[in-house]
Amino acid sequence: xxxxxxxxxxxxxxxxxxxxxxxxxxxxxxxxxxxxxxxxxxxxxxxxxxxxxxxxxxxxxxxxxxxxxxxxxxxxxxxxxxxxxxxxxxxxxxxxxxxxxxxxxxxxxxxxxxxxxxxxxxxxxxxxxxxxxxxxxxxxxxxxxxxxxxxxxxxxxxxxxxxxxxxxxxxxxxxxxxxxxxxxxxxxxxxxxxxxxxxxxxxxxxxxxxxxxxxxxxxxxxxxxxxxxxxxxxxxxxxxxxxxxxxxxxxxxxxxxxxxxxxxxxxxxxxxxxxxxxxxxxxxxxxxxxxxxxxxxxxxxxxxxxxxxxx
Numbered sequence: 019x020x021x022x023x024x025x026x027x028x029x030x031x032x033x034x035x036x037x038x039x040x041x042x043x044x045x046x047x048x049x050x051x052x053x054x055x056x057x058x059x060x061x062x063x064x065x066x067x068x069x070x071x072x073x074x075x076x077x078x079x080x081x082x083x084x085x086x087x088x089x090x091x092x093x094x095x096x097x098x099x100x101x102x103x104x105x106x107x108x109x110x111x112x113x114x115x116x117x118x119x120x121x122x123x124x125x126x127x128x129x130x131x132x133x134x135x136x137x138x139x140x141x142x143x144x145x146x147x148x149x150x151x152x153x154x155x156x157x158x159x160x161x162x163x164x165x166x167x168x169x170x171x172x173x174x175x176x177x178x179x180x181x182x183x184x185x186x187x188x189x190x191x192x193x194x195x196x197x198x199x200x201x202x203x204x205x206x207x208x209x210x211x212x213x214x215x216x217x218x219x220x221x222x223x224x225x226x227x228x229x230x231x232x233x234x235x236x237x238x239x240x241x242x243x244x245x246x247x248x249x250x251x252x253x254x255x256x257x258x259x260x261x262x263x264x265x266x267x268x269x270x271x272x273x274x275x276x277x278x279x280x281x282x283x284x285x286x287x288x289x290x291x292x293x294x295x296x297x298x299x300x301x302x303x304x305x306x307x308x309x310x311x312x313x314x315x316x317x318x319x320x321x322x323x324x325x326x327x328x329x
Contacts, residue, residue: 019054019055019075019076019131019132020054020055020057020073020074020075020076021049021054021055021056021057021074021075021076021077021078022057022059022069022070022072022074022076022077022078022100023045023046023049023056023057023058023059023078023080024059024061024066024069024070024077024078024079024080024081024085024089025042025045025058025059025060025061025079025080025081026060026061026062026080026081026082026084026085026107027041027042027060027061027062028062029080029081029082029085029107029108039107040080040107040124042058042060045058045080045105046058048124048125048128049078049128052125052128052129052131054128054131057069057072057074061081061085061088061089067092070089070092070093070096070099071096074100075100076100076101076102076103076131076324077089077093077099077100077101077102077103078102078103078104078105079102079103079104079105080104080105080107081105081106081107081108082106082107082108082109082110082111083106083108083110083111083112083113083114083154083155083295083296084108084295084296085108086104086106086108086113086114086154087113087153087154087155087295087296089102090102090113090139090141090154090321090323091141091152091154093321094141094152094317094320094321099321099322100322101136101322101323101324102321102322102323102324103127103131103134103323103324104117104119104323105119105124105127106119106120108181109181109184109185109230110181110185110227110229110230110231112155112225112226112227112228112229112231113154113155113225113240115226115227115231116225116226116227116238116240117240117323117325117326118325118326119326121326121329122326122327126326126327127326127327130326130327131324134324134325134326134327135324135325136322136323136324136325137241137322137323137325138241138318138319138320138321138322138323139154139240139241139319139320139321139322139323140224140240140241140242140243140316140317140318140319140320141153141154141224141316141317141320141321142154142156142157142222142224142245142294142314142315142316142317143314143315143316143317144157144292144294144312144313144314145308145309145312145313145314146292146299146307146308146309146311146312146313147299147303147304147307147308147309147310147312148292148299148303148304148308149308150308151294151297151299152294152317153224153294153295153297154224154225154240154295155223155224155225155227155228155229155295156221156222156223156224156225156228156235156295157221157222157292157293157294157295157314158219158220158221158222158228158292158293159202159204159217159219159220159285159288159290159291159292159293160199160202160204160217160218160219160220160221160250160290161192161195161196161199161218161219161250162192162219162221162228162229162232162293163290163291163292163293163298164195164199164291165188165191165192165195166229166291166293166296166298167291167298167300168191169188169191184230185230185231186266188229188230189230189231189262189265189266190266192230192232192262193259193262193263193266196218196255196258196259196262197259199218200218201216201217201218201251201252202216202217202288202290203215203216204216204217204220204285204288205285205286205288206220206283206284206285206286207283207284208245208247208278208280208282208283208284209280209281209282211278211280213247213249213278215249215251216251216252217249217250217251218250218251218252218254218255218258219234219248219249219250219258220247220248220249220250221234221235221247221248222245222246222247222283222314223235223238223245223246223247223248224238224240224245224246224316225238225239225240226238228295231265231270232265233261233265233270233271233272233273234248234273234275235248235277236272236273237277237279241319243281243316243318243319244279244280244281244316245279245280245281245283245314245316246277246278246279247277247278247279247280247283248275248276248277249275249276249277249278250275250276251276254275254276257273257274257275258273258275261273281315281316282313282314282315283312283313283314283315284311284312284313284314285311285312285313285314286311287310287311287312288312289301292312
C-alpha cells in the first residue's frame with residue numbers, strides 16, 4: 019500500500035529510545051519492512067495538511083488523540099479521501115481505545131492493513147459563540163471544561179513526561195475539584211426532549227472516553243450516528259468520585275451515570291466554559307458571537323477507518 023504518514027514527533031514521549039514511542043526512522047522502517055511505500059509528513063509543520071491531498075491508499079496517523087482527531091476532521095472535509103489508520107502514541111489514546119487499537123502490537127496492525135475490515139467514523143459538529151468546531155471525542159460543560167484551562171495555567175500537567183503519571187495527576191485534580199464543584203444550570207433539549215437540570219458535568223460523547231481516560235459513556239460508539247449525553251447531577255457526585263478513584267487505580271470500571279442518546283442537542287446561551295475535544299471556549303473569547311445558543315449534531319460516517327485484527 020502507498021501510505022501518507024502523518025506523525026506528531028512530540029506525542030507521548032516520541033523520539034525516545036522506546037518501542038512504544040518510535041521516532042520517524044523507526045516508524046518508516048516498520049512500514050517499509052511490511053512492504054508499504056511511505057511519504058512522511060510531520061504534524062508539527064504549519065502546512066502539514068497539504069500532504070493529505072497526495073495520492074495514497076491509506077493515511078496513517080502516528081500520534082496522540084489531538085493529532086488523530088485533527089487528521090480525521092481534515093479528511094472528513096476532503097472529497098474522495100482515503101481511509102485512515104491510527105498508531106496511537108499519546109497519553110490517553112481515547113480514540114485508539116474506542117477503535118480497539120490498544121489490544122495489539124503496532125507491527126500487527128501494520129501487517130494487517132491490506133486485508134483489514136473498514137468502518138465509518140462519525141464527526142461531531144458544535145455551533146455556538148465560537149462559530150463552528152468539529153470534534154471526535156466529545157464536547158461538554160462543567161467539571162472537565164473547568165479543569166482544562168486550570169491545568170494549562172499551572173503548567174504542572176505539561177511538565178509531566180510519563181504518560182501514566184500525567185493521567186494520574188489529571189484524575190487526582192478532577193477528583194479534588196469534584197469534592198466541592200458546584201452544579202450549574204443547563205437548559206437543553208435532545209431531539210426536542212427536555213433534559214435541562216443542574217449538572218456538575220454535562221458531556222455529549224461520540225466515543226466512550228474523553229480527556230484523561232474518562233470512561234464516561236461505555237455504550238457510545240463512533241459509528242452509530244448518535245450522541246451519548248452524560249449528565250452528572252448532585253445525586254451522582256459520590257458515584258463519580260468513586261469511579262474516578264477506580265480509574266486512578268487503573269480499574270476501567272464502567273460507570274452508571276444518567277445518559278440519553280440522540281442526534282441533535284441544543285443548549286441555551288450560558289456563561290460557562292465549553293470544550294470540544296481539546297479545544298476550549300470561554301466567555302469573552304469572542305467580541306461578536308456567531309450565535310449565542312449551542313447546537314451539536316453528528317456528521318454520520320464521514321470518515322473511513324481501518325479496524326484492527328480480530329482478537
